[in-house]
Amino acid sequence: MKKLLYLMFGLFISGCSSQPKFLNEAQYTKKYFKIISKKYPEVIYEIKEPLVLKASYGKGKSVTHYLDNSYREYKLDPNDLDDIIEKYTNASAGVYTKSKEIDINRIVPVIKPSDYFEQLKTLGNSTYEDFKVPELIWEPYNEDLIIVYAEDRDNNINYFNQEEFEKLEIARDSLLEFSVNNLSNIVPKIETVGENGNFGLIAGGDYEVSLMLMTSIWTKENFDVDGEIVIAIPNRDLVFITGSNDNEAIEKLKNTVQESYETGNHSVSRSFYKWNGEKFEKL
Incomplete structure (x- = not known):
């Protein structure tokens, strides 16, 4: 991973001599909206605010897409705009096929900050009142960090809730060891x-x-x-x-x-x- 190497050894990477026009948050959101709407025409998208899209699909289902991570990645290298949006919009396909059966051999542990759910709540409250923080499967790791469990899929990381987890018939107290073993096979x-x-x-x-x-x-x-x-x-x-x-x-x-x-x-x-x-x- 080049970014890691450059940060570790303090190298300065000069960009291309001709830099593209930089998009602010609102402009980036509009471009993202245009691309994802074309990719998934069966989904109805709405721009709630810069870097926040609401997607409505299926029978009354909806999900909020937060574009802050993709926008951060874009700011690191504006030349990669198209590739970044392509990568993140491809990952959205897994959200609209949530009913797909979870592969227990792909369940992995994901480290998050301990205020992860508070961050979600803050983002949700900034868009619409009926936002609910998802009931994901997680446990504390230390005073700063938590472990959230998810399923590794081809184009995205699928976070599953308590109801979905109960169908898997995996003992809760063995989930960490089980997921770490999976991780060693997946990475x-x-x-x-x-x-x-x-x-x-x-x-x-x-x-x-x-x-x-x-x-x-x-x-x-x-x-x-x-x-x-x-x-x-x-x-x-x-x-x-x-x-x-x-x-x-x-x-x-x-x-x-x-x-x-x-x-x-x-x-x-x-x-x-x-x-x-x-x-x-x-x-």
Whole structure:
């Protein structure tokens, strides 16, 4: 993942000599609306506000699409506008086929900030009054983070609710171990980049942060760092790794983590976390 490499080593990537006209939030929403309406003509779309679309489909069904993550990705590289919208609109197909049977072998754990549901509630209240935060399957991980369970699909990550989960006949207390085992089969080859006690992980772009749940990989044999293993996870596709005694590296990473959290898509946390032998706790 080039973005990870560039952030880790502080490289400045110059854009194309001829930059495209940059779209503000309202302009981006209109372009997204035009493309997704053409792609799914059976769905009725309505622009509620910049970066928020309401989609009505089926028999009285509706869903709200928040475009903030895709817009953040667009701001990182305006030249990729068409590819970004194509990727995100393709993912919407899974939303309209929600009735598709869940493949239990594709259930994965997704790390989210502990205020994830409050964020959803805030977004929902800004659009229409009858918005309800979905009753997803989740559990706490530490004081900052939670684990939300979902199904990995070809074009999207399908978050399922309590009613759907009960049909799967999976023991709730075994779900974490079960989903982590699935994750190890789903992610592509996990690559480590970096050197001299400072590393990063590459695993396809969707589940890098979820790798913190794979307890077997967090060893000094895999990550030769100064002190205990410390990670930073500003976005779901970025995992920075250093040592608890490497104060210089941690200080240098702080600005990178803050900037990535604020400007990247799918933000997770500004904090650093230390491996205690069983899990990561806030540093």
